[in-house]
Amino acid sequence: MALAAPLVACDQAPPWHDIDVSGTSPSLSFTLRRAPDGKLVTQADMRGKIVMLYFGYTFCPDVCPLTLQNVNQALTRLGPAASEIRFLFVTVDPNRDSLNVLGQYMSLFGPNFVGLRGTPDQLARLAQRYRVAYSVTPPGNGHGYEVIHSAVIYVFDQSGAAKLLVPSMASQTPDIDGLAEDLQRLTRSHPTWLGKLEALV
Amino acid sequence: MNRRLTLLTTVLCLALAVAVPFNAATASDDVSGQNIYMHGSPEGAAPCAACHGLQARGRPGMEAPALAGRPVALLEERLTFFASGKGNAIMRIIAGKLTARERSAVARYVSGLPAAE
Structure with missing residues (x-):
């Protein structure tokens, strides 16, 4: 027994900086239009890439631009390995975020950032799949256009299996180094048969 | 000799006068x-x-x-x-x-x- 304990400890992988959701969150699955060209894309187009999935809107005055820039910082720290990562920005405000607006916004942050837009129904189903909350309230009754959305980022491995949940990159002290290390680790690892099985679920 | 020294000093001063603003401009333009x-x-x-x-x-x-x-x-x-x-x-x-x-x-x-x- 005394011998077994250290052996188990040796086998344990170091903890992630972000929240490990392997085996507990749904795999990557979506059908949305890409900005600005309007091409219909699905999870199959992302195979072989580490995918970060985020729900936001381009008129967001605070959380979204800070999140995108902090993720951009983390990607910069990865160097060439950043080319293996795609950040999918799904707009929760398709009324104002046209494909053109979304495309222009994404281009500010670089080639790793992909803007996606869906119908209200596609968006609702996708948000429900990942337990992401959002609401859009048109102006009226003394208030302006109001949009509320979660700031979490889901991270999926090369096979589309959910791996990590990044709580918020728009906090006062975002863990940019931690995110960079987690992403680097994912780019170096390859999905196991169990992970590939999870991605099919 | 003195004339040569004066000429050399003048050339050096002119070179500095040209080089300093040039460097300053380069330094601010890199941002x-x-x-x-x-x-x-x-x-x-x-x-x-x-x-x-x-x-x-x-x-x-x-x-x-x-x-x-x-x-x-x-x-x-x-x-x-x-x-x-x-x-x-x-x-x-x-x-x-x-x-x-x-x-x-x-x-x-x-x-x-x-x-x-």
Whole structure:
């Protein structure tokens, strides 16, 4: 027994900086239009890439631009390995975020950032799949256009299996180094048969 | 001999007079206000265009104001104000990640953009 304990400890992988959701969150699955060209894309187009999935809107005055820039910082720290990562920005405000607006916004942050837009129904189903909350309230009754959305980022491995949940990159002290290390680790690892099985679920 | 020395000194002084401003210009030009405005800064300041618009004319529905054509001194003063930890919470974070030289470069770039009529 005394011998077994250290052996188990040796086998344990170091903890992630972000929240490990392997085996507990749904795999990557979506059908949305890409900005600005309007091409219909699905999870199959992302195979072989580490995918970060985020729900936001381009008129967001605070959380979204800070999140995108902090993720951009983390990607910069990865160097060439950043080319293996795609950040999918799904707009929760398709009324104002046209494909053109979304495309222009994404281009500010670089080639790793992909803007996606869906119908209200596609968006609702996708948000429900990942337990992401959002609401859009048109102006009226003394208030302006109001949009509320979660700031979490889901991270999926090369096979589309959910791996990590990044709580918020728009906090006062975002863990940019931690995110960079987690992403680097994912780019170096390859999905196991169990992970590939999870991605099919 | 003295004439040669005087000539040499004059040439050296002229060379310095040309070289110093040239170096100063190069040093300030290596910070691109346009690049920071469009794509953020190396230290992680978010791109200004995300909220203020590609032409710095603001974006309808956002609180970020139009900035194009405003005086350089005013823009630089506001950025320095935010960088000192005062005013709008988001601008405090963004301006706080810009160096004085970067703030100045952004202010010059935005001021040079045509204001909306």
